[in-house]
Amino acid sequence: QQPVQSPQAVILREGEDAVINCSSSKALYSVHWYRQKHGEAPVFLMILLKGGEQKGHEKISASFNEKKQQSSLYLTASQLSYSGTYFCGTEKAYSGAGSYQLTFGKGTKLSVIP
């Protein structure tokens, strides 16, 4: 089942912060985050593997709450280059391990304006 992302779209001015949420109805083993610019392929941002894990990538970080089956992506001090559509990909937990495939949300379109 497809994870639910919110918001569907957000517009930011340069320097503002944003949070993108990803919620699943299934127990999760890992969560991936990807960014896709218009007309291009999705590009990997980070993987979160353990419940409660947080990771950072420059000014982009994420958290994964295994119990709540939720992940959030945090973008701080946004730059024009952050514009794009952000997807979470969730890997279901299966017998204590992962299911080896991702189900992607429908994406959150982020627009950063000067």
Add this chain to the structure above:
Amino acid sequence: DAGVIQSPRHEVTEMGQEVTLRCKPISGHDYLFWYRQTMMRGLELLIYFNNNVPIDDSGMPEDRFSAKMPNASFSTLKIQPSEPRDSAVYFCASSLSGVSYNEQFFGPGTRLTVL
């Protein structure tokens, strides 16, 4: 490495024709994934392979779709016969190992238009 290579980049065909999409994964990657992306349904997994063996094809929409991976460096996705609702961007992706620990590298995609 050149990354994941897909061909053709654009394909326009008429309903009923056979379409073959091609993918060359990154050398040394054991997993290969085929995805379809549309505005309505987003990014959907169609099928994935591990060491050239199809593992899960439950995402393949109909019998009109088939995929093969005859060797570690080549995979095809075939649609026969094609229908207008098959119009989408088809991505191939590969990963070094299972997705639990490894990112997926996406190819540039094939934009398919079925008239």
